[in-house]
Amino acid sequence: MVIGRILGISGPTVSTDLKGLRLYERVSVGQSMLTGEVVRLEHDRAVVQVYEDTRGLAVGEPIKGTGLPLSVRLGPGLLAGMFDGLQRPLKQLKEEMGPFITPGREMYGLDYQKRWVFSPMIKSGAETGPGEILGSVEEGSFRHFLFCGPDSRGRVSQIREGAFSLEEPLGEYEGGREILGCHEWPVRSQRPYRKKFPPSGPLVTGQRSIDFLFPIARGGTAIFPGGFGTGKTVLEQSIAKFADVDVVVYVGCGERGNEMAEMIEEFEDLKDPWTGRRLMERTILVVNTSNMPVAAREASIYTAVTMAEYYRDMGYHVLLLADSLSRWAEALREISSSLEEMPGEEGYPTYLASRLSGFLERAGVVETLGGRIGSLTMVLSVSPPGGDFTEPVTQACLRTTGAFLMLDTALAQSRHFPAINWGQSYSLYACELGGHYREKVSPEWEILQKRCREILQKEEALREVSEIVGAEGLQDIDRLLMLIAEKIRTGFLSQNAYSEDAFSPPRDTCGLISRIFQFYDRALEKIKQGISFEEASQTEDQV
């Protein structure tokens, strides 16, 4: 193997004289074998971005190429796992090196020793193509389908049954090639599928304000930007707990370590409300906290989305949650500036928007290569500096995402959670999903939704008037409207994430709002008959 030398070091980027490297190839840097990726090639040198702390690295130390791009390993054993941005398992790292992560330690995301019980679903002699399902193993209480890697094709000459580890072949193709239970996939390339469909069908989150006003579709993308303290993380975690999907991949991208610790402990105890299984059994965590290396933070969302696509390819519904995309963009900016690239808006590289849309387009409903239907939905938080939504990351996201759930500092300060601003948020899926909810939940769904929006809109206008003339100065009908709007805000839209009410199935959501409107209609009737506002609202309260 050819070994090169380090020529120069600047922050996380290292230049080398190693020849024969390819762009985005994974390399091992220095005596302590740090992981890096080739980001630029010139005629006599290559520039490598290092994923770990470069402190202590010296000029002249060796660099080796691996011939492969940065990849993740895909196979059974990912669920309930916790990985860093390079798919190193954090629990095993802890056992090996104690509570602090020191650089220069390669470790595989999969356990190659563990034995899985394989039950084949094809017979020997079958003709298989890429993505075709071969059989399944039990991953916890989850059925994990094993399928041919995207580049394998051929007639199966032999297939085994029973316990095997990931190092042993499951069988053979004609010609002697082994069939393996796991494969590698480069994180920056989208996994192939047969056909893509537009987002369809709701992804129920259990959050009334999302499901009812701004629904998210399976295969869709949603962002919620918000300043600090607006409850982004709590909302992301609530969705991770309650969403009706098969698999959740959660990326803690440049966020707080203590929050992740809290989440891990909670997910071990809690149960999935849809299946009753332990939440952790359907969850994969990718954690790159803010003090872990910046370059690995940039890679972490790709690592996560590749694992999510892998489960999608089995025909499952997968949800990818990332907290927060802004930290990813900042990592991109740091790397770009250490490469001395020309900066664009606010110092972000000019390719920020295209990278972002490339990432967001990996969501969708697809027909997999094996002919199943799977979906990948993305719900991402954005942390705009100073709570200013005109900044480049939010704006770049808006071009490709289907739902924009704006978190409002004023609402958060009045302890209205989730602090989703109903005036400025939108969901492009609302029309389509309204029809679905009308059929599946209640024929009134869309009517109620429309009325609810109207009331909130009118309240906005009335509130300005009432601030000048006082609540008593309003007409009775308007006072009633204000009262109803308050009921909607406090009793319906806000949900305490730390109580029983944290999860609200669509049927309950619909029941609650229709009760509020029944009350409204009755009181309105009375006021029209000449009964005063106080009386009309009082008597009803007792009912």
Next chain:
Amino acid sequence: MRLSEHRYNTISTIAGPLLFVQKVFSARIGEVVTVTSPDGVMMDAEVLEIEGDTVMIEVFGETRGLDIGKTSVCFTDSVSKAPLSQELIGRIFNGSFRPVDSMPMFIPEKWTPITGSPMNPAARARPEEFIETGFSVIDGLNTLVKGQKLPVFSSAGLPSKELVAGVLKNSRLSGKGNTFIVVFAALGLSFHEYSYYMRVLEDMKTGFVAFINSADEPVMERLLAPRFALTVAEYLAFEKGMDVLVVITDMTNYCDALREISTARQELPGRRGYPGYMYSDLASLYERAGRVRGMKGSVTMLPVVTMPEDDITHPIPDLTGYITEGQIVLSGKLHRLNIFPPVDVLPSLSRLMQKGIGKGSTREDHRKISNNLYKYYARGRDMRRLEAIVGRDGMTEKDRKMLDFADSFEGEFVNQSAGRRTIAETLDTGVSLMKRFSLEIR
């Protein structure tokens, strides 16, 4: 490992704090370097960038008087490390870890790199043990727990140092038997403030370690002092099992130092001239707070941030707020009303409070009381806006009651010039206040 000392006289350029040295053999990034001026003054420096055999180093002290030719540079082959020993306790150091209390340097037990290594998120324990600070507005509404990082957002002229001093004096930990230590890092402090803090520290019964960088000392030391402080804190917490409270004041001076150094390095400026990596840099300090599963000690952090122009969206408080687990915001308005501590309850927040309060740690009704107090006070504050428009006489009796509640809440619950309150006293004060206004506690 090099066997001999590497000394060079090959400086090619000197620009501000930066030196370029040529023909250097095998330098390391982050390596500590000693620069000796023609007059024999020695200064620490660090390797910033290497390109072939040309090395860019940054000098921590004043580069005045250096020259090209006679100035020599010695490479040590080691990244910057902190000397550690339990004898640190009770000592005062400057921003370069030299004693300034006219006692000799101690003999270190070990040396550890000052940048630390990131804590494995899988090894972290959830912070949930209550710390009683003695201030109602913190204990009752924005509870601090062990392993949390909770900054104080202050403005020029507000008594942040009295608040911090109060916390230092009055803090009690739940759980007995553990040693409680304060590690104090002063960055760019005026002599006036410095002497105030030293008086407080010397009065403390529990031990302390102080790192002092005063306003006229090298800017580079402002970037080092908090790292020394946190390395010491991690050592005392995770190797000696102590509960450590790290107080850093003032993070605004830290960020300004970061900006100054970044400009000298000719890096691209970001928002308001602060470098684009400021978030990651601040996180590399703040994230060192925490607890480890299966270990006794903890690192809790209480940084002070002075908001420039009283603006919470300024990059320094903004990025801090995105990393820390809440914030205590001081208000000039309350201060002018002679309320101490002048904490504005509405924008203040403790994210880790939910797990630290309730049965078993504080009191079963803590959550209920705190939610209600917040709710009524928020409503009272809303009413003040209404009052400004329609006047007190134009309001209903119910609204007037909320108005009065807000005033009494500030005057009696938030304000406690009389001294420390236990958590039980805090909660009782809250309950009796709500009862007096016959407000329902739901």
